[in-house]
Amino acid sequence: GRALLERSGRNADDISSIVLVEATRAHVKADAVLKIGDIIRRELPLARLAPAVRFLVPSPARDTIYDLVAANRYRVLGYRDECRLSDDG
Numbered sequence: 001g002r003a004l005l006e007r008s009g010r011n012a013d014d015i016s017s018i019v020l021v022e023a024t025r026a027h028v029k030a031d032a033v034l035k036i037g038d039i040i041r042r043e044l045p046l047a048r049l050a051p052a053v054r055f056l057v058p059s060p061a062r063d064t065i066y067d068l069v070a071a072n073r074y075r076v077l078g079y080r081d082e083c084r085l086s087d088d089g
Contacts, residue, residue, distance in 0.1 A: 017070070030062035 002012035008026030010019055020032040027035045037050030053062070069076075 017066075030066040031059065033066065034062070 004021040005012045005014075005019060005026075008019070008021050010026060010028075017029050018032045020027040020035050022035075031054075034050040034054050037044075037047035041047040041050060057065075
């Protein structure tokens with residue numbers, strides 16, 4: 001992971017946000033979440049909104065929303081020591 005971060009111009013020690021590294025570029029914060037939405041949209045109906053959000057909401061606003069959700073995720077979703085997804089899908 002560290003080499004991928006460095007290759008994409010990110011600090012390898014900075015784990016403060018989500019980063020999706022692809023062959024030619026890295027996506028950070030809201031753009032990473034939306035890109036993941038593009039990839040999994042067939043599996044998760046809500047992810048079908050990713051292209052509309054990218055088109056309608058400017059990047060600085062998307063990152064502000066991402067930061068707010070990230071800062072409050074445990075308060076809203078709770079905290080668990082185990083993954084909430086089962087191996088069965």
